[in-house]
Amino acid sequence: MITKTGKLVMADLEVQTVRKNIKNIHIGVYPPNGRVRVAAPLRTTDETIRLIVISKIPWIRKQRDKFTRQERETHREYVTGESHYFMGRRYLLNIVQGSYRASVQLNGMKRMDMYVSPHLNNEDRARIMERFYRIELNRSLDSLVQKWEGKLGVHANEVRIKKMKTKWGSANIKAKRIWFNLELAKKSPNCISYVVVHELAHLIEKNHNKRFKGIIESVMPQWRQYRDELNSFIPGDEDWNYGTENIERFLKL
Numbered sequence: 453m454i455t456k457t458g459k460l461v462m463a464d465l466e467v468q469t470v471r472k473n474i475k476n477i478h479i480g481v482y483p484p485n486g487r488v489r490v491a492a493p494l495r496t497t498d499e500t501i502r503l504i505v506i507s508k509i510p511w512i513r514k515q516r517d518k519f520t521r522q523e524r525e526t527h528r529e530y531v532t533g534e535s536h537y538f539m540g541r542r543y544l545l546n547i548v549q550g551s552y553r554a555s556v557q558l559n560g561m562k563r564m565d566m567y568v569s570p571h572l573n574n575e576d577r578a579r580i581m582e583r584f585y586r587i588e589l590n591r592s593l594d595s596l597v598q599k600w601e602g603k604l605g606v607h608a609n610e611v612r613i614k615k616m617k618t619k620w621g622s623a624n625i626k627a628k629r630i631w632f633n634l635e636l637a638k639k640s641p642n643c644i645s646y647v648v649v650h651e652l653a654h655l656i657e658k659n660h661n662k663r664f665k666g667i668i669e670s671v672m673p674q675w676r677q678y679r680d681e682l683n684s685f686i687p688g689d690e691d692w693n694y695g696t697e698n699i700e701r702f703l704k705l
């Protein structure tokens with residue numbers, strides 16, 4: 453396939469361009485700093501790309517704001533008033549101190565109460581939150597994996613939640629084992645479903661090829677939307693790299 457890469461500078465915006473044998477123009481904004489990339493059919497002029505980018509500037513800004521906001525989200529103190537994400541929603545943490553057994557409980561749609569005894573420090577609170585995420589993610593994966601296994605006609609022998617730095621999920625095809633990133637607990641049920649479908653689909657097709665996309669599309673036609681939502685924020689504040697097959701870096705398709 454012929455690909456021509458280039459660069460367009462527009463005001464304060466630098467746009468990477470890739471021209472290749474495709475039918476439509478795609479604009480992407482990528483973390484961590486909101487890099488803008490346009491993929492366009494071979495014969496598209498710079499002018500056309502400029503016009504399209506200009507028409508998308510409000511959207512590009514929005515995506516970039518999201519990254520900066522979420523950049524700030526990565527450092528946590530576990531104090532009252534701090535934002536924490538759960539199942540795609542933002543909650544304000546409320547620390548309740550007393551002689552409680554440590555737990556986290558959602559309080560309506562906006563508040564997350566963490567019950568702790570006063571001597572517990574920041575790290576302890578982080579652990580309590582992590583346990584909450586793990587239990588809840590496990591619960592939703594239980595039903596989601598079962599649901600999508602049925603639709604795809606596959607079965608995973610083992611489903612596990614792991615802390616992963618560079619991927620949302622992974623599949624070991626031979627062992628029929630799928631792993632999910634604990635960070636998914638912060639994502640919406642649709643995003644989680646997409647990762648479930650993606651990993652289960654790997655039990656049928658190893659590579660991110662046409663067949664693989666077809667499998668996903670057959671049960672989840674709107675997967676692109678979920679994938680984009682998923683990748684609009686990189687979990688944790690570690691170094692995330694793109695790359696290597698077999699491991700799922702960002703579940704790019």
Ligand SMILES: [Zn+2]
Pocket residue numbers: 650654660700703
């Ligand atoms: Zn994959």
